[in-house]
Amino acid sequence: MQEAVSRCAARWAGRGRVLAALAVLTAGLLAFHRAVPNTVGRTGSLLEAFLPWLGAVVVVLLGLALLRRSAVALVALLLPVAAWTYLFGGLLLPAPKPGARDLVVVQHNVSDENGDPAGTARALADAEPDLIALEELVPHALPVYEETLAADFPYHVVRGTVGLWSRYPLTGARLVAIKPRGVTDAWRRGLRAAVRTPYGDVAAYVAHLPSVRVRASGLASSWRDESAGLLGEAVAAENLRTVILLGDLNGTVDDRGLAPLTSRMNVAERGFALSFPAGLPLARIDQVMARSATVAHIRTLPATDSDHLPVAARVRLG
Secondary structure: OHHHHHHHHHHHHHHHHHHHHHHHHHHHHHHOHHHOOOOOOOHHHHHHHOHHHHHHHHHHHHHHHHHHOOHHHHHHOHHHHHHHHHHHHHHHOOOOOOOOOEEEEEEEEOOOOOOOHHHHHHHHHOOOOOEEEEEOOOOOOHHHHHHHHOOOOOEEEEEOOEEEEEOOOEEEEEEOOOOOOOOOOOOOOEEEEEEEEOOEEEEEEEEEOOOOEEEOOEEEOHHHHHHHHHHHHHHHOOOOOOEEEEEEOOOOOOOHHHHHHHOOOEOOOOOOOOOEOOOOOOEOOEEEEEEOEEEEEEEEOOOOOOOOOOEEEEEEEO
């Protein structure tokens, strides 16, 4: 009898050690995700695209540890809990109270297959933003957006398939060259304009970076990464002190492929705002970033006739 109990206890302890090892591994991926190499299949970027979802792994391990009644695993789980909280816990905090120098901005990839551009425009205007950035504007839908938004947003500029609508005057509008070398067709997906806000001029950039694909060989993101580098150089060369970047960047702020931008700009301090795909959002690839300003909070808006959810952010000017 005693021998049987000992064997049973050994089995339970073994299972606990496996769970503890998985907990330590999860903590390591969270804390040292930059150490995961990107040389084969861009594994590091693929991990970083879904990094917050390692929290779900922690929850599963916690359930198993409780089921197995493993004290070793429960103690080990403190490591990934601490790592996840350090990285993402602040995003769960309530939105700060509006400030006197806040701008409300909306970012939305409206989809080139959107069957209801008027309804989409009205939904975005209902958020009462100061700026609206749109991507995947197509010729037949553009006049509908212009007409629907004209009353509340009298100033706008469009370059290629991206556009910016504003309550405040826009000056110095120009195309931003972010086309990767391998793209041979007409491709205009970046613009810059100065917004004359009541608090001073702000440079607003709107961008739509190339799509990435998850394949059996890994993450295909070379064009996206190259385009992010070109956009980062444009922001670095901007003469105006305050910059707001809005766009479908086809990457999360944890993805090292966006490092040319995230190393130069502030990202949202609060709010997850998972925006893609609209039916089951897994990641926020629609971003609002700022230089010499704070993205105090970001949230999603109700779904439109697009495969992305719109996001709204409150940007606090310095």
